[in-house]
Amino acid sequence: MDVGLRDLRWAVISAQHRSLRKAAESLSVRQSTLSRTLRSLEVRVGAELFERTNGGTRPTPIGREFLEAARNIIAETDAAFARLRAMSHGQAGRLTIGVYVSLAAGNLRATLAEYHKRFPEVDIHTIDGAQDRLLLDLTASIVDVAIMTTWCPGWGDRRLPLWGERVIAALPDGHPLCLKPAIRWADLAGQPLLIKQRGSGPEMQRFIATKLDLFGAPRLLHQDVSFDRLMGLAGAGIGICLMLEGATGARYDGVVYREIHDHDGPTRINFAAYWREANKNPTLGPFLDILRERYPDLSPVVAAD
Structure with a gap:
């Protein structure tokens, strides 16, 4: 039996009127x-669905059963197509974000809150990791966009400069050193510095090495x-932990x-969004639009030869 969606709609509307x-x-x-x-x-169903009289058209008992099933089919179909339309416009679906920055406070948390407010039907999935891992995840399409520091050699695809965060000593x-309102890098020479062995630790170690190179x-x-x-170890006096203001x-x-x-003010680590031009996830575009609204790229445009 081949019954089209149009036939179901017409039957339901006939019953309504x-x-x-x-x-x-x-x-x-x-x-x-x-x-x-x-x-x-009715021929395809094999039963009389409507009783036709001079007073109008009314569904038969079998017709009422048929119409209930028809309404359910129409509602489920409409909902499915609405969901697909929303997904095609990036208004629903899943967005995976690679994160190399704390979500505890600051710019990224505010950006994610704004994105969720505008697109509540999009499931946001975050993955923490160091740059090496996040770059691999980008290449493998495990993440759609990664928020990382601007020190990212070897990346040849899309990038959008974002914000900078101050480096803080815990x-x-x-x-x-607590007696000082601010600490110079020279003050940290010879001090025990707590470094995470995994995650963002290796990158923070490289950053510290560049800053303390002159001091051994x-x-x-x-x-x-x-x-x-x-942080518990820092509070126990084991060492000093360097972190970002977020x-x-x-x-x-x-x-x-x-x-x-530094000599010219607070030390900052700048961040950028990285993604692949070939990424076809519809949810990525609206997220990047919000990033561009909040952090417009002010880099000079280089004219083509």
Whole structure:
């Protein structure tokens, strides 16, 4: 039995109007066309669906069962097509974001909140990782977009400069450096610095090495622990932990925060969004549009030769 969606809709509308003439008018078709369609539908179903009298058209008991099933089919079909249309416009679906920055506070959290507000039907999935891993995930289409530092050699695809975050030292309360309103890099020479062994740790280690190069090899204490445990070690006086300002929203016992300064002001690490031009996920475009609204690319445009 081959019954089309149009036939189901026409049957439901006929039952609603209880008049073939009024139903045909609402459908903008001839009454004779509607009548033939309903007769053909009854032949295919093998049962009389409508009782036709001078007073109008009413569904038979079998017709009522048929119409209930027809309404369910129409509703499910409409919902499925609406979902597909939303997905094709990036208004529904799934967006996977690779993250190399704390979500505790700051720019990324505000951006994700705005995106979720505009597109609540999109499922946001985040993956934490160091740059090497996130670059591999981008190439393998495991993540759609990655938020990483601008120090990212070897990337030859799309990139959008975003924000900068200050570098903060988490000091044990009572440490002599707590007396300073801000810390210079020279102050950290010879100090025990707590570094995560995984995740963002290796990249932070490279950054520290460039800043302390003039003062000899930094004294690094590698720890294979979570960030919270790392801050617990700092509060216990084991060492100093360097972090980004986005992670300072949480407070830890025995920990004092101080900015680290270069000669011209606070030290900052700049971030950018990275993605592949070939990525066809419809949810990516609206997310990038929000990033461009919040952080317009002010880089000079180089004229073509």
